[in-house]
Structure formats: C-alpha cells, structure tokens
Amino acid sequence: METITKTKLNSNAQAVLHIVLEAHNHPTALEIYEAVKTVRPNMGLASVYRILHSLAEQGYIREIGRDEEGNRYDGNTSRHDHAVCTNCGALLDVPVDVHVPADALEQAARAAGIELGSYEVRLYGLCPSCATRTE
Amino acid sequence: METITKTKLNSNAQAVLHIVLEAHNHPTALEIYEAVKTVRPNMGLASVYRILHSLAEQGYIREIGRDEEGNRYDGNTSRHDHAVCTNCGALLDVPVDVHVPADALEQAARAAGIELGSYEVRLYGLCPSCATRTE
C-alpha cells in the first residue's frame, strides 16, 4: 500500500525540483546545491538535503543509489533502466525500455520472497569515452 | 578488455575472503571487520578496507552498491539478481535467474551507447517481514 501525499512546494523546493528536472545527468546533492546557489545564493546545503528527501518522499523525484560521489537523484520518475560505466562510474539513462517478461519477474519475486513493487535493469559496461580510451 | 590478475592471497586476505564467501547476506565492511576480528583480533579496520578493495579488483568478490550503511560486498561473483526492500532496505539475492532476452539487452546497450559487459535486474518491493508488518 503506497501512501504518497504531495504537498504544495514552497519556492525553495520548487527551485531544487527545477534543477533536478532540468538535469540530464543524475546529479548528486552537492551538484544540485551548486546549481541552486546560482539562483538562490543564500540557500544552505542542509536545506538542499532536506528538500531532496522530501521531494523524493513525495514522489517528485527519485533517489537512485549511491556511488563514491554520494547519493544521486533522478528527475525522471517513470520506470526506466540505467547503464553504469565500469571504468569511470558514469551513470547513464537507457533511452529504451529493457523489456523483461512479466512472468519472469513474478517468478523471481516469488523465489526471492518479496512483494514486487517495481524493477530496474542495470547494464554494466564501458561508456563511449571509456570505450575509445581503452580500445 | 578485462585485465584481472589474481595474485596469491596472504593469510589476512584469506581470512577476509572466507568471511565474505561464508556470509549469506551482503555484509558491509564494518560487519566483515567485526566477523574477522573473532579470528584475527588485532586486524585493523583499514586493512579490511584495503583487502576488500584488492579482493574486488582481482575478482574474488564483488562490490554491490552502497546503502545508508555503506558499501556492501557479495561473495557470489557469478551473474545473479537482487531484490531490495523498499521499506527496510534489505538486500536479498534472487535465487533464480531473471531471464532477459539477449536481443533486448543488446538493443538497450546500443541505445545507451555502452559496450555491454554484464547486467543485473533489481527488484523493488516488500521483503517478507515488512510485507506482513504492513499488510
């Protein structure tokens, strides 16, 4: 049972949301903070963290795991897949849906003993720049 | 092009590897450190971190992402999938392979522009205990 309550956003939250929605990459909290500071120079880092959490909780954005740089956020909340560069760590969107047969998902969920909510495919490999640099 | 060079492991590294291989869950560095201390009481945390990195680099174990507790390690290096509890954050193995059609993978990799190495399906939902507690 999902309980998502979207509350009205104040102007600070809107500014943060804007940044995340515009970002094509998957920015970290620090990157979002830097970007937001150009618009609201006196916003503090702590507020950015608090706002990001509340935006994620309300379903406006999504947290998509951490890497060595920290937690990353995604403005695209619809189901989609990601590719991770095993060399530089870049996290890219997969622009097409990786179709996984529904019955395979259900069987796997049953086997793992979980009540399936959603899923994601992660591709690991070399991103364009790392592929050429390594070839 | 993968370059994995397995060097001979010294006894400390073997002790750490043993812990990770035996662990059925996906322990964090701290948990591994605690476990290793029962066998080698004077090993330091820094050494555990150094050893874990080198074991992962050499392909003995695998790093499988971070959560609020830190980086988690997996002794199972063969391709397999994971389930994440959206309530308590538990990270479980999926005991069956989620079969993703090879052509879907290739098409997705091409679309994302990466040279595909491997992949993983992540299931999100409620683990057994959270499901009953929430129902």
Add this chain to the structure above:
DNA sequence: ATGGGTGCAAATCCTTTGCATCTGC
C-alpha cells in the same frame, strides 16, 4: 636489506542534526 602489508590515528567526504531565527499565513 628491501618491498609490501599492517595498525593506529588523523584526515576526508557526504550527510544529518541541533538550535536559534525567520517566514508565511
């Protein structure tokens, strides 16, 4: 003796929290 591994402590980095203040309603 020599290079690598080790323990310890200090340093880093991301994130959270306490608290006094400010804001909008």
Add this chain to the structure above:
DNA sequence: GCAGATGCAAAGGATTTGCACCCAT
C-alpha cells in the same frame, strides 16, 4: 502568534591516507 522552513555550525558515520613498524623473502 505559531508551525514549519532555513542557515549555520557542529556532529556523525563510512572510508581513506600518512606514517612508522614489522614480516617474509
């Protein structure tokens, strides 16, 4: 006036690093 949001600084927690020391070769 009050509840919630904010900035700042301090605290917290995971991970890394500097460094002197020790060990096996």
